[in-house]
Amino acid sequence: MLLLDIRNLTLELETSQGLIRAVDRVSLSLREGEIRGLVGESGSGKSLIAKAIVGVLNQRWRIKADRFHWCGVDLLQLPYDQQRKIIGRDIAMIYQEPSKCLDPTALIAEQLHESIPNQLLKGGWWNRAREKRKKAIALLHKVGIKEHQSVLESYPYQLSEGVCQKVMIAMAIAKNPKLLIADEPTTALEASTQAQLFRLISSLNQLKGMSVLLISNELDSIARYTHHLSVLYCGQLVESGETAKLLAQPFHPYTNALIKSVPEFQPELAPKSQLYALPGSIPTLQHLPVGCRLGPRCPNARKECVHTPALERKQHHFFSCHFPLQYKEPQ
Template sequence: MTSRHSIPPQGRQPLLSVSDLTVRFATRNGPVRAVDALSFDVHRGRTLGIVGESGSGKSVTSMAVMGLHTTAEVTGSIRLDGQELTGLTERELGRLRGRRMAMIFQDPLSSLHPYYPVGEQIAEHHRVHFGSRRAVARRRAVEMLAEVGIPEPERRVDEYPHQFSGGMRQRVMIAMALACEPELLIADEPTTALDVTVQAQILELIARLQRERGLAVVLITHDLGVVARVAHEVLVMYGGRAVEEASVDALFATPAHPYTRGLLDSLPRLDDTDDAPLRAILGSPPSLLTPAPGCAFAPRCDRAAAASAGERLRCETEQPLLGGPAGHPAACHLPSYEGATP
């Protein structure tokens, strides 16, 4: 028996394979490279947590996978079950969205149309992709509301978004995303606006539906506590680049990159008995308009500040590449694979 956080068997083809993804936006002050040479894989039945501060490129990455950037330059390769998505037309992508890949957005209230009942909005996806009759699509909407745990789905299918609580609206968004049985689900900060109890319920719901359906899930979040609860693998992003990749167990036990260590140190710990304040990462995320020549994290890095003059100069002038032990690479000139589980 393998643990929930075990690495998938070697040789399995990933459902989603992203290679050398770069996303550039043209701005008045010059081009901004919001995502830079990013690569990762997601397998069926697995959850990849992509974590980092605001501005690290997480949501830009998810939007690129869904083909939702209309003004950005997107290069690299995005393959869904072997099919290349980069370069597809809007019509071709439209056939895939909802049917083979779906997305849950951060704010369900702004994502749901206020003038239409929630059941009508769920049913519309089914009609578009399967050409089903209205009665069939409505039954599917009721089934999905029941599956995501909304009580009295036959009645609530005709209610409007404002008649649902925040947690229930997020459940409606999950029902809408899964109505057409997609293989890939991207959840972009799905619990940010929810209280702790409802957050736990939504995360468990996503995990249960993944187990039952064999979904590949990409979970976008700034919260490593959320990652620890549901993810199998983790990709840490900073300044638009990947800085560390590992299984959840390896990342929490031995964080290699000082940025990952800083994120973990900012989490409250159950074994803390000295009432010490949580440690914050000082400084601000880097400018993507004028990126530094070396490691983007160097100005905020305690490890670089304590290093020798030669090592510090390298951090400031030479961009680190992902490297290190197989299955746990880090983009750091001064990585550390020693540490204790938080």
């Protein structure tokens, strides 16, 4: 069953110079019980798409889509109150900068208690405070915080960025959402804790059937945990498919460059060899190239690339390129 079904999502920002198209006709789908990775360089629009799904973009942004369905319901056609009710019940998000998302004037205990729905508590209303306390402690233990007493009695500014990130994850999974959106969930965490949190997200998926949208700019950190990958470049979807097949046979030059830039995916690379990298850098929103936005950096670019390539499909593998790698046209 499709939980999330987005077709041709476009996000435009109103500026004094006019509209800037930050996300250009991106399609994304997520099935029940699936972990999908969304990967790309910083500035590619990953976080914008996540914020559009949970409805937290401000009024300067214009959201357009041919389809924006959640469990068969078109969210863009609903009144704001109904939209917030559905999103608040079924979707949770782990934000990239937890210290800015937590309330600096409230104790962690208050914020964590507020995130726990009453319907998940046992007993009558008179036991509610005690049950929330027990639930909050259990959530902190689940995300790897052992010193729960000191954390619950602290304000966010008294905690490290890593502990704040763990608290955000605990708040996100408190209501057992159908979809968990993790936007760079391991930022500012040490390597051992990163592995622990990825295992936690994987176990939530396997044991509770929770769908996960895992967002990162590090391909190697999420590839082993995802079923499908979608690759973004500068607001355009360049390739999407099953993780194993996409890593084994990428069709888009940008996906190929991401894979070649990771030593883990290059076992035959000689020691101290220089890793592959595309020339140049990702363009700013104010100076976007026409057509394929990778064009100025692409080693295979030709004059046809001034036109935006259509999204092509080979079985369950999608790619958007005029001159795909290792691809033979069907006879």
